[in-house]
Amino acid sequence: MVSRTRRALLQGAAALSLGLAGCSGATSSSTTVTASNRLTGENAVLEPDHVALRTPENAPIVWFDDELPESPESTPDDRHRISDAEEGLIADDADAAELRFADVDGTDDARTFVEETDFDTETLVLETTRVPECYRLELCGATWSATDYHTYYGRVLRPADVACSTDAWDRVAHLIRLPAALDPSEITGRGSGTSGSGCGGFRRRYEEGQDR
Amino acid sequence: MSDRSLDRRRFLHGLGVTAALGTAGCSGLSLGSEEEPRLAAQALQSLTSDPAPIIPQRLPVDIEGAYLESIATGVRETLETVPTPLTATHVPNGAIREDLTHLREHVETDLEAARDAPSPSEALEEYRRAGSTATELATAWAVIDDGLTRADVAERASAIDQTRSRFEQRWSYVGTDPVTASVLHAALERRVRTATRILAADDADRPDPPDNALTIGEFAGDLYQARAAIEDADYLYRQHTHALTDGDDLQDRLESAAEGLGRAITARKAQLPDVDASDPSTFVDRDISATPAAEVLQDLYRELDRSDSVAEEQAAGRPANAVLAAVWTLAQFRAFDSILEDVTEGASYAIETVDDIGTIRADAVNALTATTEALDASILANQTLDRLSGDLRFADRRLTDRHGAVRVSYIRYEIAQYVEIAAIARALPASVAQAVDALRTGP
Numbered sequence: 001m002v003s004r005t006r007r008a009l010l011q012g013a014a015a016l017s018l019g020l021a022g023c024s025g026a027t028s029s030s031t032t033v034t035a036s037n038r039l040t041g042e043n044a045v046l047e048p049d050h051v052a053l054r055t056p057e058n059a060p061i062v063w064f065d066d067e068l069p070e071s072p073e074s075t076p077d078d079r080h081r082i083s084d085a086e087e088g089l090i091a092d093d094a095d096a097a098e099l100r101f102a103d104v105d106g107t108d109d110a111r112t113f114v115e116e117t118d119f120d121t122e123t124l125v126l127e128t129t130r131v132p133e134c135y136r137l138e139l140c141g142a143t144w145s146a147t148d149y150h151t152y153y154g155r156v157l158r159p160a161d162v163a164c165s166t167d168a169w170d171r172v173a174h175l176i177r178l179p180a181a182l183d184p185s186e187i188t189g190r191g192s193g194t195s196g197s198g199c200g201g202f203r204r205r206y207e208e209g210q211d212r
Numbered sequence: 213m214s215d216r217s218l219d220r221r222r223f224l225h226g227l228g229v230t231a232a233l234g235t236a237g238c239s240g241l242s243l244g245s246e247e248e249p250r251l252a253a254q255a256l257q258s259l260t261s262d263p264a265p266i267i268p269q270r271l272p273v274d275i276e277g278a279y280l281e282s283i284a285t286g287v288r289e290t291l292e293t294v295p296t297p298l299t300a301t302h303v304p305n306g307a308i309r310e311d312l313t314h315l316r317e318h319v320e321t322d323l324e325a326a327r328d329a330p331s332p333s334e335a336l337e338e339y340r341r342a343g344s345t346a347t348e349l350a351t352a353w354a355v356i357d358d359g360l361t362r363a364d365v366a367e368r369a370s371a372i373d374q375t376r377s378r379f380e381q382r383w384s385y386v387g388t389d390p391v392t393a394s395v396l397h398a399a400l401e402r403r404v405r406t407a408t409r410i411l412a413a414d415d416a417d418r419p420d421p422p423d424n425a426l427t428i429g430e431f432a433g434d435l436y437q438a439r440a441a442i443e444d445a446d447y448l449y450r451q452h453t454h455a456l457t458d459g460d461d462l463q464d465r466l467e468s469a470a471e472g473l474g475r476a477i478t479a480r481k482a483q484l485p486d487v488d489a490s491d492p493s494t495f496v497d498r499d500i501s502a503t504p505a506a507e508v509l510q511d512l513y514r515e516l517d518r519s520d521s522v523a524e525e526q527a528a529g530r531p532a533n534a535v536l537a538a539v540w541t542l543a544q545f546r547a548f549d550s551i552l553e554d555v556t557e558g559a560s561y562a563i564e565t566v567d568d569i570g571t572i573r574a575d576a577v578n579a580l581t582a583t584t585e586a587l588d589a590s591i592l593a594n595q596t597l598d599r600l601s602g603d604l605r606f607a608d609r610r611l612t613d614r615h616g617a618v619r620v621s622y623i624r625y626e627i628a629q630y631v632e633i634a635a636i637a638r639a640l641p642a643s644v645a646q647a648v649d650a651l652r653t654g655p
Contacts, residue, residue, distance in 0.1 A: 134307035160356045163304035
């Protein structure tokens with residue numbers, strides 16, 4: 001059994017102060033919602049367990065069954081829109097049962113990943129974003145408290161031999177496992193940021209937090 | 213539907229509002245006074261029809277055409293290792309292919325700039341820029357086509373470092389005239405500093421994403437710059453020493469001059485008025501806030517108050533650059549004094565019409581032209597005049613890069629720049645004379 005003192009110490013060590021610079025040229029948040037640009041006193045995790053599903057199709061990959069709009073591509077303006085049904089928290093088996101998957105590579109692994117999540121101690125984050133075809137998104141980490149959570153990505157060039165066009169965009173869905181049981185009804189803020197220079201910035205801030 | 217899903221949906225709606233409000237701070241827009249004059253952007257563009265004087269960069273050695281041509285040949289040979297045009301068969305990744313295509317375009321632009329350069333010194337700079345970019349391109353292609361790695365490229369560093377070390381052992385501050393020598397050796401100091409900085413870059417300076425053809429190419433381009441800096445320093449030094457019939461080691465002379473000028477700057481700094489730089493009206497006995505006068509006084513005051521470039525160059529063992537830095541800083545002090553005097557007597561450089569800007573800009577152009585003619589023979593002034601010319605062109609670009617009806621408060625910076633350039637240009641002859649005196653007087 002972990003002693004009270006040791007538990008308090010571990011909790012303190014996990015409490016990190018991480019900030020996401022607002023309006024930076026190197027940071028793109030065009031497809032994200034940011035409740036706050038400077039975050040303090042959070043829990044943080046580096047490269048949490050996750051699965052990523054990618055498709056060139058302009059259609060949802062993973063979504064909550066009850067919330068998908070009837071015609072998400074009904075107008076040109078909506079063409080690249082990520083619907084609310086493609087994002088959110090999965091905090092129990094009932095939420096998990098609502099998840100639907102498109103027929104893309106990796107779907108079976110994603111289903112298994114959801115099934116293996118222990119909702120007594122863990123929560124899944126579903127996020128969907130668009131990424132230029134010649135790049136991939138690397139999940140750098142996540143931060144959270146009882147009332148908010150934030151994810152951090154780095155954009156990385158795909159190898160030179162991957163055939164892709166600068167005009168094309170793919171859709172990417174991430175299922176991210178946070179090592180904490182969050183109550184969605186308590187969540188009042190969330191955010192996500194993508195760095196154009198990889199995950200080094202997040203990693204440095206995470207390590208600085210560990211050293212405090 | 214579960215209760216949780218309802219919560220989640222409500223929460224997302226809330227975020228939509230937050231996101232919309234949250235972007236307001238990034239727009240850079242401000243709501244100014246409605247009475248503020250606005251000027252037509254098109255009229256601003258006509259103001260720069262009289263261009264900033266071109267000041268060819270000069271070095272007090274003969275840079276031979278054959279040396280420049282040998283560099284150009286090297287650039288072309290490097291380019292020839294890369295297929296033209298690069299197709300999707302060569303590089304399937306469109307983003308990488310596009311970047312490589314842009315690199316080639318940059319090389320061509322730099323080669324053209326080198327051919328049209330107003331002086332051999334500037335041609336050398338352009339050819340080296342072309343060489344760095346060509347190396348970046350060729351290396352990226354070799355990564356893709358031949359599996360070249362970062363480690364392969366890194367192996368080039370030790371040979372460059374050995375060349376740098378050999379050059380530094382051979383190099384002394386030899387010369388006959390301390391003024392000419394300060395300019396020549398400043399050019400060598402800068403090149404050695406460039407090579408040292410690049411070679412000292414360690415893992416912490418590496419890009420965060422995993423290596424790819426582009427990042428390894430950039431690394432090779434940097435190493436080319438280090439090698440080129442030492443090769444050019446070696447060439448310039450040989451040209452300098454070949455032309456000398458006799459000469460002394462002038463290091464003590466340059467260090468002594470730098471120390472004397474540094475003391476003069478410290479004394480001038482102590483005489484800066486005791487003002488609150490954040491409150492421009494403390495400079496004079498009236499409210500000048502939101503005028504170009506406030507902008508230029510604040511800008512110069514802050515720069516001079518924290519100015520330590522002379523001391524930094526001295527501490528880094530670059531006495532020749534310390535002397536050149538002193539010329540600039542002393543001219544800034546004199547410019548500050550003269551602008552403060554004008555503002556005290558009522559000047560605010562306020563703008564109401566396009567003609568007002570034209571008058572202030574013409575004053576800067578005229579002052580720079582007059583000083584260039586007056587100091588043409590002074591190699592010591594060349595770098596500062598070139599810098600002022602560059603500042604003027606930069607202000608011109610900002611002024612003309614406008615659209616629609618432009619609030620005059622939005623171009624306050626450009627007006628302040630013109631005022632500052634004119635004042636520094638007028639102050640330059642006295643500052644050059646002061647430095648020449650310090651160099652010729654000796655320790």
